[in-house]
Each structure stands twice: as structure tokens, then as C-alpha cells.
Amino acid sequence: MAITASTEEQQLLLDVQAVDTKILQAGHKRNNVPEIATVQELEVALGSLDMKIVAVSTEVSDLSVVQEKAEADVEVVRSRAARDKERLDGGSITNSKELESLQSEIESLSRRQATLEDEELEVMQQLESAQNALDAFNTEREPLAAALEAAIASRDSQIAECNAEIDKLTAQRNDMVSDLPSDLVKLYDKVRDDLGGVGAALLTRGACQGCRIALDSSEIQRIRNLGADVVVRCEECQRILVRTAESGL
Ligand SMILES: [Zn+2]
Structure with a gap:
């Protein structure tokens, strides 16, 4: 059975359509807020930087342990040599063999100390360069994290704005629809x-302004002969075709 609705109700359906179109546009705008992509890009960049920071932090911490160990090794040799030197300078050792052995130990300790100090220096240089890299990454991170925070805030506020607009339009649309026959609304939806x-x-x-296709003359003639309250549908696209004074019938 054909659905019927008064001319005013059919006109109101066009107004509902206009609001529904605005709701769709607001939804599209919400889904395409540019900051959504910006946030994703910044998150990827920050994630990759954070991985570098973790790696170089581990390197700094490992090298610090090695450096402390090297420093302690040098200290052991240094104090042993100082003790030997004290004994030698104290004059308490008179036995020439003992003196010779002490002097030889001091020389050997001195060579050992030089080697250990070279090693310590090398570790310190590695540590310094790792620390510099870490500082550089952290410096790089600051503006990136700030940009991400700003992009998130901007994205969220724009999405909230669109949602508020959608809520407002939806309330408006529901209000309008409540004045229309339910079978007409069901078909329309x-x-x-x-x-x-x-x-x-x-x-x-x-x-038809839905599909932009011109109705043939016999169809126009048929519609012309229908009562004003008969709900007409486009033969081409099946949309509800609303007749008004502008329809040129
Ligand atoms: Zn159509």
C-alpha cells in the first residue's frame, strides 16, 4: 500500500534530510580532523626515538659500571706501588736481593698502571660519547613530546566540537521526525x-535531485495525476521524491 503524507509533512521530510546531511558532514569532518594523522605520525617518531634512548641509556649504564671497575683496578695498583715505594724509601730493607725484587715490582706495577689507565681513558671516552648521544636524543625528544601533546589536545577538542554539533543536530532531527508519520520515517531511514x-x-x-536524472514525460504525467498526499519514489534511484511548488508540475 502506498504511503501517504501531507504536503507539509513531505516538505518537512526534506528539512529532516537537510539536517541528516549536516550530521553526515559533521561525522566526516570529525573522522578527518588533520591532527588524527599528525598524532599518529608523531607517536611513531617518538616511539622510534624512545627505542634509541633506551638503547643508549643501557650503553651509558653498562659503560659506567666498566669505568668504575677500571678506576678501582687502577687504584689497587696505585696504592700497592705507593706502599712499595714507602718501604723502599723507608730504608728498612737492606738485603740487596729483597731491594732488587721490590724495585722490580715497582717497575712492573708502574707498567701495569699505565696499561690500566689507558684502558680507563678509553672507557671514559666511550662513556662520554654515549652520554653525548643520550643528551642529544633527550634534547630532540622535548619538542617532539610537546608537539604530540599539542596535537592530541587540538585533535580532541576538534572531535569534541564535532560530537557536540552531531548531538545538537541529532536532537533537532529527532524532534522534527516525531511530527512525521512513522511509516514515512521508516521508509526514509x-x-x-x-x-x-x-x-x-x-x-x-x-x-530528481537525488540522482539528478530527469523523469520522462509519461512519469511526470503520472505523478501530476496523483493526489498531493501520495508519497512518490524516483523510478531511477528509489528515493522519496518530494513535490513542492518548485517542482514545475
Ligand atoms: Zn532519483
Whole structure:
């Protein structure tokens, strides 16, 4: 059975369609806030930088342990040599063999100390360069983290703005729809779901504004002969075709 609705109700359906189109546009705008992509890019960049920071932090901490160990090794040899030197200078050892052995130990300790100090120096240089790399990464991180924070704030506020707009429009649309016959609304919602968001279109200058296809003359003639309250559908796209004074019938 054909659905019927008064001319005013059919006109109101076009107004509902206009609001529904705005809701779709606000949803599209919300899903395409540029900062959504910016946040993703910055998160990737920050994630990769954080991995570098973790790696170089581990290196700094490992090298610090090695450096402390090297320093302790040098200290052991240094104090042993100092003790030997004290004994030698003290004059308490008179036995020439003992003196010779002590002097030889001091010389050997001195060579050992030089080697250990070279090793310590090398570790210190490695540590310094790792520390510099870590400092550079941390310096690089600061503006990146700030940019991410700003992008998130901007993204969220724009999304919230779109959501508020959608809520407002949805309330408006529900209010309008409550004045319409339920079978008309049901048909409209179904067609709208099936056809990309447009369920009702104006018939103007002999063409459906939903699919932009001109109706042939016999179809126009048929519509002309229908009662004003008969709900017409476009033969081409199946949308509800609303007739108004602009329809040129
Ligand atoms: Zn159409």
C-alpha cells in the first residue's frame, strides 16, 4: 500500500534530510580532523626515538659500571706501588736481593698502571660519547613530546566540537521526525541507509535531485495525476521524491 503524507509533512521530510546531511558532514569532518594523522605520525617518531634512548641509556649504564671497575683496578695498583715505594724509601730493607725484587715490582706495577689507565681513558671516552648521544636524543625528544601533546589536545577538542554539533543536530532531527508519520520515517531511514545518506530528494525542473536524472514525460504525467498526499519514489534511484511548488508540475 502506498504511503501517504501531507504536503507539509513531505516538505518537512526534506528539512529532516537537510539536517541528516549536516550530521553526515559533521561525522566526516570529525573522522578527518588533520591532527588524527599528525598524532599518529608523531607517536611513531617518538616511539622510534624512545627505542634509541633506551638503547643508549643501557650503553651509558653498562659503560659506567666498566669505568668504575677500571678506576678501582687502577687504584689497587696505585696504592700497592705507593706502599712499595714507602718501604723502599723507608730504608728498612737492606738485603740487596729483597731491594732488587721490590724495585722490580715497582717497575712492573708502574707498567701495569699505565696499561690500566689507558684502558680507563678509553672507557671514559666511550662513556662520554654515549652520554653525548643520550643528551642529544633527550634534547630532540622535548619538542617532539610537546608537539604530540599539542596535537592530541587540538585533535580532541576538534572531535569534541564535532560530537557536540552531531548531538545538537541529532536532537533537532529527532524532534522534527516525531511530527512525521512513522511509516514515512521508516521508509526514509531505510532508503537513506541504502543510498549513501540521501533518502528524500526534491523533484525540481522535472528531475530528481537525488540522482539528478530527469523523469520522462509519461512519469511526470503520472505523478501530476496523483493526489498531493501520495508519497512518490524516483523510478531511477528509489528515493522519496518530494513535490513542492518548485517542482514545475
Ligand atoms: Zn532519483
